[in-house]
Amino acid sequence: MDRKRNISMAVIKRLPKYHRYLAELLRNDVDRISSKELSEKIGFTASQIRQDLNCFGDFGQQGYGYNVRELYAQISQILGLSNDYKTAIIGAGNIGQAIANYNRFEKLGFNLEAIFDANPKLLGIRIRDIEIQDIDKLEEYLRSNSIDIGIICVPRVNAQKVCNILVNNGVRGIWNFAPVDLVAPEDVVIENVHLSESLLTLTYLLHEKDEEIEE
Amino acid sequence: MDRKRNISMAVIKRLPKYHRYLAELLRNDVDRISSKELSEKIGFTASQIRQDLNCFGDFGQQGYGYNVRELYAQISQILGLSNDYKTAIIGAGNIGQAIANYNRFEKLGFNLEAIFDANPKLLGIRIRDIEIQDIDKLEEYLRSNSIDIGIICVPRVNAQKVCNILVNNGVRGIWNFAPVDLVAPEDVVIENVHLSESLLTLTYLLHEKDEEIEE
Structure with missing residues (x-):
């Protein structure tokens, strides 16, 4: 082309x-x-x-x-959709589970391979036939399984640590839902979904319109 | 100011x-x-x-x-955060439930007042003490309850219809998670979270980096 x-x-x-x-x-x-x-x-x-x-x-x-x-x-x-992508979700809380259950991504060629969480209560639970594994096993898993995109859904304070593990084990794409800006080498692509920021943009624009009406 | x-x-x-x-x-x-x-x-x-x-x-x-x-x-x-905002979630599927369970928004002054869904199996279930109501009751609800922000988490094909009901009943802020661009009057603010688009931006950039490496 x-x-x-x-x-x-x-x-x-x-x-x-x-x-x-x-x-x-x-x-x-x-x-x-x-x-x-x-x-x-x-x-x-x-x-x-x-x-x-x-x-x-x-x-x-x-x-x-x-x-x-x-x-x-x-x-x-x-857009790179002629390739298939292997993904892993790290953090199986609200957002992580929602992403895991969302079958639209599969149709686009994104195959969810693994889910990790730190909460002992979640371990062993299956989401669409994928068992939630202990986050302590993430590094080991990545050494023997190739993952293209890591989907970070852990709390803010743990996100950079998870990002480091992913990047140090060959993951080159990070889809980050934690409300923090991650640091990674230049050959890694990070795409953020910052939900709070989106919501605050909405309130800013609402507030601005209210002021216009009041004037 | x-x-x-x-x-x-x-x-x-x-x-x-x-x-x-x-x-x-x-x-x-x-x-x-x-x-x-x-x-x-x-x-x-x-x-x-x-x-x-x-x-x-x-x-x-x-x-x-x-x-x-x-x-x-x-x-x-x-950012308009000196106000409190009353919100309602329409669509209690994966994303809708994740947003409903996310307590971070409450701390910022967003109070979830109601949840609606069309799925009979979900009706009556409570998420953080809010009962999921039949989407057929949305219009009636909005006539007697003031909602500032409607959070649309229904499938693509139903999103515009839900948006119309919200807007016709005084909702001025729409936080839209459906993968569609909604049409609304000028005094309504729409903020989109298009997850697939975010993911495709990621794959584009990954694909681009691969090409650089291959050259």
């Missing part, structure tokens, strides 16, 4: 949204779509869409638009 | 992070901090920090730095 380098983070963050909308078009048996039609659905401008997709190669055809199936396949590939 | 208008979304998105770091400093009994020291912790440049905080008023003092407790209180107020 004639792929240009130095894609901006803003473009990268928009790609999964293209992927989601194209999946919906496929479900609705739409074969092709113009950047203008896609724009009306997705809410980005048509020129933004053309510019974004041009970063990755020469999709679309003047006067024809995009072939939905092809564009979906190519964006899937760009 | 001498608050400037038209704060950029980028600044707004950084505020909860300041809030989180200042909370940690308070826990560690730190009284004051310079923008330089804060920069080392939080990872933004010192000039970025001064610029961000200047958007909201005249914090900090040359040569003294920021009074941690005062800055925390002011950022809390800016």
